[in-house]
Amino acid sequence: MSEAGTIFDKIISKEIPAEIVYEDDYVLGFKDINPQAPIHVLFIPKIRIATHNDIDVENLDYVGKIHLAVNNYAKQIGEDENGYRIVMNCNGNGQQTVFHIHMHFLAGRQLNWPPG
Numbered sequence: 591m592s593e594a595g596t597i598f599d600k601i602i603s604k605e606i607p608a609e610i611v612y613e614d615d616y617v618l619g620f621k622d623i624n625p626q627a628p629i630h631v632l633f634i635p636k637i638r639i640a641t642h643n644d645i646d647v648e649n650l651d652y653v654g655k656i657h658l659a660v661n662n663y664a665k666q667i668g669e670d671e672n673g674y675r676i677v678m679n680c681n682g683n684g685q686q687t688v689f690h691i692h693m694h695f696l697a698g699r700q701l702n703w704p705p706g
């Protein structure tokens with residue numbers, strides 16, 4: 591895994607702006623700049639984990655915290671019962687473009703499956 595940071599490090603440190611909708615000690619949630627649904631939020635760990643392949647026993651707690659953050663946020667905005675989709679893209683075939691893991695939270699419309 592490369593040591594170089596990504597734009598998401600600068601969002602965590604507030605060096606560049608983002609529309610932050612959720613924050614706790616482990617996780618930041620902010621609106622995606624290119625939304626694919628009426629509600630499209632990215633949940634990221636406050637440490638850099640480049641890809642899903644880099645999740646291990648040392649950083650696993652952050653992934654659990656992301657899931658809890660999603661649950662809290664979905665409930666807070668009243669979309670928990672309507673439903674939503676969470677997606678984590680990995681590397682080339684997954685079309686990952688930012689190498690700091692992020693969970694896409696998509697909600698607010700009927701989502702298609704399979705995604706294609």
Ligand code: AMP
Pocket residue numbers: 597608620621622623624625632678679685686687688689
């Ligand atoms: P992925 O293709 O899974 O790596 O998704 C990266 C996501 O980050 C895309 O949906 C982008 O629209 C989003 N993104 C990139 N830069 C920013 C930014 N500065 N603020 C918010 N979202 C961003």
